[in-house]
Amino acid sequence: MYGMVNKYIVQTIQNAYGEKKWMEITAQIPEIPHFSQMKQYPDDITYLIVQKSVEILAVDADTLLEILGKGWIKETANGPYGNYYKLYGDTVFSFLNNLDTMHAALGAQMTDLSPPSFICKNIDSNTICIRYMSDRPGLTSFVKGLLEGLCEKFNYPGHVTIKQVRSDDIDYDEFFIEKTA
Numbered sequence: 001m002y003g004m005v006n007k008y009i010v011q012t013i014q015n016a017y018g019e020k021k022w023m024e025i026t027a028q029i030p031e032i033p034h035f036s037q038m039k040q041y042p043d044d045i046t047y048l049i050v051q052k053s054v055e056i057l058a059v060d061a062d063t064l065l066e067i068l069g070k071g072w073i074k075e076t077a078n079g080p081y082g083n084y085y086k087l088y089g090d091t092v093f094s095f096l097n098n099l100d101t102m103h104a105a106l107g108a109q110m111t112d113l114s115p116p117s118f119i120c121k122n123i124d125s126n127t128i129c130i131r132y133m134s135d136r137p138g139l140t141s142f143v144k145g146l147l148e149g150l151c152e153k154f155n156y157p158g159h160v161t162i163k164q165v166r167s168d169d170i171d172y173d174e175f176f177i178e179k180t181a
Helices: 003-017 019-027 043-057 061-077 082-087 092-097 099-109 140-153
Strands: 117-124 127-133 158-164 173-179
Touching: 003 019, 003 043, 003 061, 019 043, 043 061, 061 082, 061 140, 082 099, 092 099, 092 117, 092 127, 092 140, 099 117, 127 140, 140 158, 140 173
Parallel strands: none
Antiparallel strands: 117 127, 127 173, 158 173
């Protein structure tokens, strides 16, 4: 994962749980590099940070990943990537439908980017179905948080549910966003 993602995770944990807890977490990790925003790092580092955070903080992994996903939307929408949210959609559906195009544009700047892929369709007037395909396992709850964050960003009153988790037989996670109002 890119350093910007790792930096965000570290800062979020430090802000939410304090420097003392962060020091307990880092004591359990052999070596954490100083993350550079635009540099790619092995995914194992990110997974280890999350795993040790879950253990030390005694929090549920899915809950932590959802919080991180939801927060990532706020972080990027209010930061240097905010223009991407304006360029690639003015509704949650249009933005989701353009995620692959957005990631392709980001890939021009981030040559090592290995983005996920999304298929988005309306099931009916109140339900959006999103299929998430990625080489990275274990991020289902993170993506659920991302989708919740996007609902907030686009002022869409929706409830996100996980309908299908990737398995040996199915190569995608599937989510529904059901309109609540």
